[in-house]
Amino acid sequence: MKKLNLAVLGLGEGRSIISAASSSNYWDISMICDVNEELCLQMQRSYSIPAYTLDYSEVLNTKEIDVIGIYTPDHLHASHIIQALDAGKHVICTKPLMTGLSEARQILRASERSGCHVMVGQSSRFFEPMMRQRKVFQEGELGELATMEAYYNADHRWFLEKPWARSEGFKWLFGGLSHPIDLVRWYFPDVSEVMAYGDITSNGAEKGLKHEDIIHIIFKTSMGRTARVSGTYSCPMPPEQRDSGMSCILRGTRGASQADYHELRYSEHIEGSEPRIIHFDREDFYFRFKGLSHHAGEYQNYIDYFARCIESGETPLPDLKEGLVTVACMLAVDRSLLEGRPVRVDEILREENLGYLMERQPSSRDRRKLFPGKQRRIKVEHG
Ligand SMILES: NC(=O)c1ccc[n+]([C@@H]2O[C@H](COP(=O)([O-])OP(=O)(O)OC[C@H]3O[C@@H](n4cnc5c(N)ncnc54)[C@H](O)[C@@H]3O)[C@@H](O)[C@H]2O)c1
Known part of the structure; x- marks a missing residue:
């Protein structure tokens, strides 16, 4: 397979994709770009990258670049x-793909015109426990998915040292909760309504944070299922032996499973089998920088998946349309926090003339994918 040429824009978290591409057989890195020259020089030296630039237009005008990895604020x-x-x-x-939808139609048109793919780097899907959980679910082992919970809690006060994290535009809803919200949409693509409550802690406010650092959300799907997501970002955490910073729990009619991200831990209990807990012994692959703020294994998994999709002509997921509906879910949460009422996702999409992204009701084929194993009648919501 011909290697793809990658350029990386934004060299904070961009370091993770640089490390991933540097140790992959699918990728060459041609250029990196940041407005901070010191950072460019540092990354160029560490990863022997042929060229750097402070000017994005140079990346855009370089013919041999196939893919741009975007890791800016x-x-x-x-x-x-x-x-x-x-x-x-x-x-x-x-x-998060975006923090609003005003440019969504322009992006959709640009993507159609160019025939180029946009994949959202939803890194949490690509951790080993989450991938194992998905496989077991898709094989129908859990029966019908009755409900799920996903959360991302972290003491991220250090993140507020970055000036953009203290600006009016930064919200943990997008920066942090985009992970568990995406996990819910992975299993329940037909999320139709949200209700959210939130608060800003004195810890966050003291550091200059402008919006909620505690958020709890209930999701409802068009088929009447419910799911729960939580995030807290400025308080100490319980010990990881007892809890996980990011976790996804599936509760099915025949079994339940839990995938814990940083702990690389997967647990399941399926009727008729002994409960089991698996620890994936791959810290050196996932946490190669020896800290929890940057990690690269999941990036390696998603960029290699992206390259294989390009080779085979498949669409890499989550794609632009899936990503935009997830943005609409986050905006519905934002409105629910502000107005104290349940908010429908299509209300948000219709305001930007994007209602068609949700128009298709789940078919029986979708239902089989959603609820593998034994089927039962499900009342489908219209409207
Ligand atoms: N697990 C994950 O998937 C994960 C983890 C952390 C951060 N992120 C995402 O990565 C993005 C960056 O976050 P971060 O923590 O690296 O922030 P950061 O501030 O550390 O890094 C952003 C970089 O972008 C550069 N930059 C800003 N404007 C630019 C421009 N116009 N042209 C070129 N460079 C520009 C800055 O100089 C900076 O080096 C955010 O969207 C964040 O949500 C994802």
């Missing part, structure tokens, strides 16, 4: 994606 993603698509480049964009 959240509120800049939309414009960086549009420019990449207009230059005929595929895009891998870190989460």
Whole structure:
């Protein structure tokens, strides 16, 4: 397979994709870009990268670059994606895809015009416990998925040292909760309504945070299922032996499973089998920088998956449309926090003339994918 040429924009978390691509057989890194030259020089030296630039247009104008990895601050993603698509480049964009939908139609048009893919780098899907959990679910071992919980809690006060994290535009809803919200949409793509409550802690406010650092959300799907997501970001954490910072729990009619991200731990209990807990002994692959703020194994998994999709002509997921509906879910949560009422996801999408992204009701084929194993009648919501 011909290697893909990657350029990376934004060299904070961008370091993780640089490390991943540098140790992959599918990728060459041609260029890196950041407005901070010191960082460019540091990354260039560490990973022997042929070229760096402080000017994004140089990346856009370099013919041999196939894919741009976008790792700039959240509120800049939309414009960086549009420019990449207009230059005929595929895009891998870190989460959150965007923090609003005003540029969504422009991005959809740019993607159609260019024929290029946009994949959202939803790293949490690509950790080993989450991948194992998905496989067991898809094999129908858990029966019908009755409900699920996902959470991402972390003491991220250190993150508020970054000036953009203290700006009006930064929200943990997008920066942190985009992970568990994406996990819910992975299993329940038809989330139709949200109700959220939140608060800002004195710890967060003292550091200059402007929006909630505690958020609890209930999701409802068009088929009447419910799911729960929580996130807290400025308080100490319980010991990891007892809890996980990020976790996804599936509760099915025949079994339950839990995937814990940093702990690389997967637990399941399936009727008729002994409960089991697996620890994946791959710390050196996932946490190669020996800290919890940057990690690269899951990036390796998703960029290699992206490359295999390009080779086989498949669409890498989560794609632009899936990502945009997840953004709409986050915006529905934001409105629910503000107005204290349940908010429908299609209310948000219709305001941007994107209602068609949710128009298709789940078919019986979708239901079989959602609820593998034994089927039962499910009342489908219309409207
Ligand atoms: N697990 C994950 O998937 C994960 C983890 C952490 C961060 N992220 C995401 O990565 C993105 C960056 O976060 P971070 O923690 O690295 O922030 P950061 O501030 O450390 O890094 C952002 C970098 O972008 C550069 N930059 C800003 N504007 C630029 C421009 N116009 N052109 C070129 N470079 C520019 C900055 O100089 C900085 O080096 C965010 O969207 C964040 O949500 C994802």
